[in-house]
Amino acid sequence: MENGQHQQSFIQKYIFSTDHKVIGMQYAINGLLMAIAGGFLAYVFRYNLAFPGKDIPLFGQLSPMQYNTFITNHGMIMVFWVGMPLLLSSLGNFLIPTMVGTDDMAFPTLNMLSFWIFFVSSIVLLLAFFVPGGAYGGGWTMYPPLSANAYMNPNPDFFQALFSGASLMLLAVALEFVAMLMGGINFVVTTINKRAKGMTAFRIPLIVWFIDIASVIFMFAVGPLVAGAFMLLLDITVGTGFFDAARGGDPILWQHLFWFFGHPEVYVLLLPSLGVLGEILPVFSRKPLFAYKSIIYMALFSAVLSVVVWAHHQFVSGIDPRMATFFSIGTIIISIPFAGIFLAFMATLWGGSIKFTTPMLFALGFIGLFLVGGLTGLFLGSNAFDIYAHDSYFVVAHFHYTLFPDIFFGFFAAFYYWFPKFVGKDLDKTLGKIHFWLTTIFFNLTFFLLFFNGLAGEHRRINNYSFFGNVNKEPYTTFEKICTVGAILLILSQFVFVINLIKTLRSGKKAAKNPWNATTLEWVTDSPPKHGNFDTFPVVYRGPYEYSVPGCNEDYLPQNQEN
Amino acid sequence: MSNSSTTVDIRQTPQGRLGMWILIAGELIIFGGLIACYLLNRIRYPEWGMEAVHTSTFFGALNTAVLLLSSFTIVLAHTAANNMKPRKAQMYMMLTIIGGLLFLVNKSIEYSREISEGLTFSSPKLVASGKEVGSLFWSFYYIMTGLHALHVVVGMTVIFIIMLQIRKGNNLHRVELAGMYWHMVDLIWIFLFPLLYIAK
Amino acid sequence: MNIFPENVTTYAGEIDNLFWLIFTFVAIAFVISVIALIYPMIRYSNKNSPKAEYITGEKKKHFKWITIALVLLAMSDFVILVVEHGTWDKIEMNPPTDGVRVGITGIQWNWVFTYPGPDGKINTSDDIVINEMESELHVPVNTNVIMELRSRDVIHNVFLPNARLKQDVLPGRTNIRWVNFTKEGKYELICSQICGVLHSKMRNFIVVDSKEKYDAFMKDLYEKHNPKPKVDSPAKVATDSLQAKVPSADSTAKK
Known part of the structure; x- marks a missing residue:
């Protein structure tokens, strides 16, 4: 292949492109657009929770059915159509080829196909809002028999059942899985086979390691759920009884299949963001990443453990109580390697020379907020307290404190860090910092008080709490209102980001080749890298985090620099 | 400096083969999940033996033989491709596709026999006669063999496309990839056959 | 605090x-x-x-x-x-085995309460079944209450905030949980597993009575419903046929 020497039409270059950078961009744009959809849903149901029964600006009345639909799709969209594309696919596509020093993915056509299948899956998911009966509204976990009977007509005709909200959601998820599997094959094969000369295993940047580990976990965990999704789809459409107790099936089987995937999925989302931290913290501390090898070993250890902790989501679902003890122990053990990774990140700061740039702020904010999310996990991991806290707002606050920093702080940190490289323009620093502070403050305003509501016995997925005595009193009703105000302000503060983006794209300064004085290979090439990435393929001489090496003129030693 | 092969430094496994191995691992996990669900239920419901009687061991064994033979022909195609004999490789690939077709014909005869006995995906007849648990066996039977048959079709399509691609002697290494996929399809059947046909 | x-x-x-x-x-x-x-x-x-x-x-x-x-x-x-x-x-x-037995069955979207008949057992033909919106389940104070939890359609979840208890109820299984109230009063019984459109309105009450009041209430109840072993109670047939078809996988159910 001649590297971009021949002229390409617009469609070849930007739509059906096989260039990994364009595909990464497409994933990022698709993910951000879905984030707008997910955010809008959140705004509508949050408003409804604070002011039940009132007309919602920009929407109108929210019926109980719509409320259920909105919370379900908010969860689904934010995890599978925002988190996965932004963190795994977009970062993986941008970074793996440039960081291991090659021209493109191992299978560029497969890569393109992966994005377009993902795009179709987003359309299918949103399409469900417009079919008769509306999108599925039984929780994003889709527990049967509720999901299996979602089509209320007692004798649904096959096509009616196929175009019901529940089936479309299953189809969309299945397509998304196929897209991510294709992407995962590409990531792993590219890393194994297309590394630059001298790029040995322990010279690969942390984020590449982590995206690959995440891809492998995903591939391993998703298989049984793909089978399960087929089974559930057949339950809905042709009336089989895989999950129907009256027919000998078992509804808990779905829960096992779902969480066997669902819990590793948390780590699939977490590892790429941790990789982002692993790149950003050393650069802005001007110091090597603390215990790089141990971090990788700890990540591998937790990857193995991640597939044996799933049933901690099912402590109260009627599984054998003895099993719960086993999973409680597993859950608590898996907290140790992750705590180790975070401690190593914090240790990276000690003895450094810290520059508080926008990406660094997001990275530090991530650590601070995730601390709350991680520590509150200890409450839920202990099965006895989970008897009370399960499915309460305590859980809601807990997983928002883990997933929001993970998905958005992780992505924004990466965005502000690599934007100059891959778009070639410098973002506005002041607006970036304003964006960080507003996001952090309003995020806490939105979710912190929900811990108290949860402890007071407020359970999830209810459209009107005035019905329940324990929580329909002060201060919990005020807390609900504060949360809603926080959520609206949190959404509004993202406009700072949009303004920054528009301003930069229109009149941003051209970015330098290596604006942050970083060492990894993507900073060697032009900003933005052209088709094929490198003029001459780099040769690697050292590990990725050689900052402030004693006896060196500069305070950084790029990986490709000979001595 | 234009070809990707210049970056390649650790080159033990060709790219395509590595990708195919990962794909096969993913597929095996999907079927593994399905087979695990089946086994759990099978242990729970001994009465499934009564239902398994209705599967035809003769057709199952015939299909096993057909698939094994077609695996053999794809190996021959691979050898021919290695020896740079595209026409010979094409012939063996054609034989493999015919093997796949035979499998599907057999399978559809089997399906139509079972369907005419009222044993379908949801087997309303069994449910009506109070054998709900038995109907679950047939649900598993159809989803497992159906998903496998789908893979047979995909494998045949892949072999057909590659057969056309190697016409001029190019891309001969892809024969191996098609062969790997076909072996996986075969392997899955080797698991399904005893589970659904022999265990009664 | x-x-x-x-x-x-x-x-x-x-x-x-x-x-x-x-x-x-x-x-x-x-x-x-x-x-x-x-x-x-x-x-x-x-x-x-x-x-x-x-x-x-x-x-x-x-x-x-x-x-x-x-x-x-x-x-x-x-x-x-x-x-x-x-x-x-x-x-x-290790839930206690002796105590007052009650049955709680989730349906879309209400909790159905079952009091045992004179035989003291749930899911027999002399049960008294209360299926009303906003209904109250009466239990005695300072006594073990053994709850047999079932579901007739989809997954629900028995949530007693004041007892700190949550338990999913699944169709085809019986889960046994227990509670021992120390204070009289009227407490909420909530469904906390999303179960359809009116999930948000699925709430009933547990009323904890003193022993005397409870005895009087039960006497009243027996007089009103006059429970006798009968074969064609619709509620009984519904739960029973479900039980018969599905061998329960829950170990506690077989006690």
Whole structure:
């Protein structure tokens, strides 16, 4: 292949492109657009929770059915159509080829196909809002028999059942899985086979390691759920009884299949963001990443453990109580390697020379907020307290404190860090910092008080709490209102980001080749890298985090620099 | 400096083969999940033996033989491709596709026999006669063999496309990839056959 | 500071104490971590520390701090596990077997209450079945109440905030949970597993009566319903046929 020497039409270059950078961009744009959809849903149901029964600006009345639909799709969209594309696919596509020093993915056509299948899956998911009966509204976990009977007509005709909200959601998820599997094959094969000369295993940047580990976990965990999704789809459409107790099936089987995937999925989302931290913290501390090898070993250890902790989501679902003890122990053990990774990140700061740039702020904010999310996990991991806290707002606050920093702080940190490289323009620093502070403050305003509501016995997925005595009193009703105000302000503060983006794209300064004085290979090439990435393929001489090496003129030693 | 092969430094496994191995691992996990669900239920419901009687061991064994033979022909195609004999490789690939077709014909005869006995995906007849648990066996039977048959079709399509691609002697290494996929399809059947046909 | 709903059962206090125990560990860990995060930000900021040190962290000397922290974490995890295991054991694994039996069955979207007939057993032909919106289940105070939890359609979840109890109810299974109220009053019984459109309105009550009031209530109930073994009770047929078809996988159900 001649590297971009021949002229390409617009469609070849930007739509059906096989260039990994364009595909990464497409994933990022698709993910951000879905984030707008997910955010809008959140705004509508949050408003409804604070002011039940009132007309919602920009929407109108929210019926109980719509409320259920909105919370379900908010969860689904934010995890599978925002988190996965932004963190795994977009970062993986941008970074793996440039960081291991090659021209493109191992299978560029497969890569393109992966994005377009993902795009179709987003359309299918949103399409469900417009079919008769509306999108599925039984929780994003889709527990049967509720999901299996979602089509209320007692004798649904096959096509009616196929175009019901529940089936479309299953189809969309299945397509998304196929897209991510294709992407995962590409990531792993590219890393194994297309590394630059001298790029040995322990010279690969942390984020590449982590995206690959995440891809492998995903591939391993998703298989049984793909089978399960087929089974559930057949339950809905042709009336089989895989999950129907009256027919000998078992509804808990779905829960096992779902969480066997669902819990590793948390780590699939977490590892790429941790990789982002692993790149950003050393650069802005001007110091090597603390215990790089141990971090990788700890990540591998937790990857193995991640597939044996799933049933901690099912402590109260009627599984054998003895099993719960086993999973409680597993859950608590898996907290140790992750705590180790975070401690190593914090240790990276000690003895450094810290520059508080926008990406660094997001990275530090991530650590601070995730601390709350991680520590509150200890409450839920202990099965006895989970008897009370399960499915309460305590859980809601807990997983928002883990997933929001993970998905958005992780992505924004990466965005502000690599934007100059891959778009070639410098973002506005002041607006970036304003964006960080507003996001952090309003995020806490939105979710912190929900811990108290949860402890007071407020359970999830209810459209009107005035019905329940324990929580329909002060201060919990005020807390609900504060949360809603926080959520609206949190959404509004993202406009700072949009303004920054528009301003930069229109009149941003051209970015330098290596604006942050970083060492990894993507900073060697032009900003933005052209088709094929490198003029001459780099040769690697050292590990990725050689900052402030004693006896060196500069305070950084790029990986490709000979001595 | 234009070809990707210049970056390649650790080159033990060709790219395509590595990708195919990962794909096969993913597929095996999907079927593994399905087979695990089946086994759990099978242990729970001994009465499934009564239902398994209705599967035809003769057709199952015939299909096993057909698939094994077609695996053999794809190996021959691979050898021919290695020896740079595209026409010979094409012939063996054609034989493999015919093997796949035979499998599907057999399978559809089997399906139509079972369907005419009222044993379908949801087997309303069994449910009506109070054998709900038995109907679950047939649900598993159809989803497992159906998903496998789908893979047979995909494998045949892949072999057909590659057969056309190697016409001029190019891309001969892809024969191996098609062969790997076909072996996986075969392997899955080797698991399904005893589970659904022999265990009664 | 009372951040929990009023505690009215024998084991609710245990769960609250467990919370405060974990909270203590978490608070200490949080404070230490925040200091360990904020202090270097000030001490080693660009201004205060213009030149960074070269520490790879691969040496034992440096890594020992992380090891110490992880060992401390593992130890506190272990303490939590041991303490919570006792509570788990009490609530879930070894429920008492003697006490007043009641049946709670989830349907879309109401809780159906079942009182045993004169035989004292649930799911027999002389049951008294109450299926009304906003209905109340009467139980005696200071007595073990053994609840047989079932579902007729989809998954529901029995949630008693004041007892700190949650338990999913699944079609085709019987889960046995227990509760012992220490205070009279009227408490909410909520469904906390999404179960369809009117999930938000699925709420009934448990009324805890003194022993005398409870006896009077039961006498009244028997007089009103005059329970006799009969074969064609529709509620009974519905739950029974479901039970017969599906061998329950729950070990507790077979007791």
